[in-house]
Amino acid sequence: MEPEAEGVIPKEPNRELAASTFGSSKRAPAQERATSRALHADGALRMLEEKLKESIVAELKRQAANDPNSLSIESSDGLIVKGRIDLDDLVMVIAGAVAGGP
Known part of the structure; x- marks a missing residue:
């Protein structure tokens, strides 16, 4: 390759x-x-994302365990939720997970 002229x-x-x-x-x-x-x-x-998923599933399972007649959870190929969810408790768990709480 030939040297280029200056400024070219x-x-x-x-x-x-x-x-x-x-x-x-x-x-x-x-x-x-x-x-x-x-x-x-x-x-x-x-x-x-993993922390949020774990926290949400754990809270839904807790709610289902406290009142099995109102809420049931199945977690085979995903998550199947049937019944009434206490949104206030769920939101508190999500906020704690985002803030880095336990």
Whole structure:
């Protein structure tokens, strides 16, 4: 490849210059931080979703155990809920899970 004249934009990228400046397979620090934040946020979101699911199911099972005539829960291939749910108690459990409570 011929050397380019000064001030002229090359038609193809200078791969040798890019490799010596940034390393052949290394990301720039800003990209590393953004990737790390995205992975952390994704993992945190998954953990929150699991905590919410567990808390909701546990609360519904608690309510069903307290009054089996009003509420029944089946959890075979998912969750089947039949009956009356105390929404105030359920909301309190969800708020506690989001806030990081027990």
